[in-house]
Amino acid sequence: MNNRLKVLRAERDWSQADLAERLDVSRQSVNAIETGRYDPSLPLAFRIARLFDLPIEAIFTTD
Amino acid sequence: MEIGTKRPAMRAYSRRVLIASIAYALLLFGATYALKHWAVALPVRILIALLPGLAIVAIFVALGRYLVEETDEYLRARMVRQMLWATGGTLSAATVYGFLDVFEAAPRLPLYSVAILWFFCLGVAGAVLRLRGA
Numbered sequence: 001m002n003n004r005l006k007v008l009r010a011e012r013d014w015s016q017a018d019l020a021e022r023l024d025v026s027r028q029s030v031n032a033i034e035t036g037r038y039d040p041s042l043p044l045a046f047r048i049a050r051l052f053d054l055p056i057e058a059i060f061t062t063d
Numbered sequence: 064m065e066i067g068t069k070r071p072a073m074r075a076y077s078r079r080v081l082i083a084s085i086a087y088a089l090l091l092f093g094a095t096y097a098l099k100h101w102a103v104a105l106p107v108r109i110l111i112a113l114l115p116g117l118a119i120v121a122i123f124v125a126l127g128r129y130l131v132e133e134t135d136e137y138l139r140a141r142m143v144r145q146m147l148w149a150t151g152g153t154l155s156a157a158t159v160y161g162f163l164d165v166f167e168a169a170p171r172l173p174l175y176s177v178a179i180l181w182f183f184c185l186g187v188a189g190a191v192l193r194l195r196g197a
Contacts, residue, residue, distance in 0.1 A: 032137050038140070041136055
């Protein structure tokens with residue numbers, strides 16, 4: 001899957017650590033999701049969508 | 064292991080492993096000294112001999128508790144992957160070595176070597192996965 005996490009993070013001038021803290025995950029998790037090495041679970045995807053106030057489909061897209 | 068060293072679950076894991084490791088060292092030294100210098104009945108010998116192994120079991124328990132307590136799903140998945148590689152590597156090596164032992168092509172090793180091998184494979188798996196960016 002692809003995602004716009006890095007773009008959305010940059011729009012808010014958040015570092016990976018900032019985003020990780022807001023999501024209560026590790027910075028490694030944020031990095032892994034942004035680089036496509038890890039696809040988040042549904043609950044985490046919903047938390048990300050809620051944080052950015054966007055629908056999941058606006059953040060995550062299939063290949 | 065460099066995974067989430069500041070996270071509560073990892074801090075708890077590190078603390079438990081440290082305690083178990085110290086207990087193992089003390090129990091191993093104690094058991095070796097006691098069984099070398101004291102004449103004890105077999106049931107007591109068995110009890111004393113069990114203790115160092117139980118300390119190692121405590122490390123396995125600590126790993127299991129880490130998997131339960133870690134709330135970060137990516138870190139949890141990475142540790143599971145590490146443990147799978149370690150288990151596969153250990154089972155493979157132990158199986159092959161077992162046949163070497165049976166056909167007297169290699170010296171017999173104590174069974175606790177399996178635990179040592181598993182921890183070694185866990186470390187190697189962690190390093191390899193990190194290098195591969197997993």
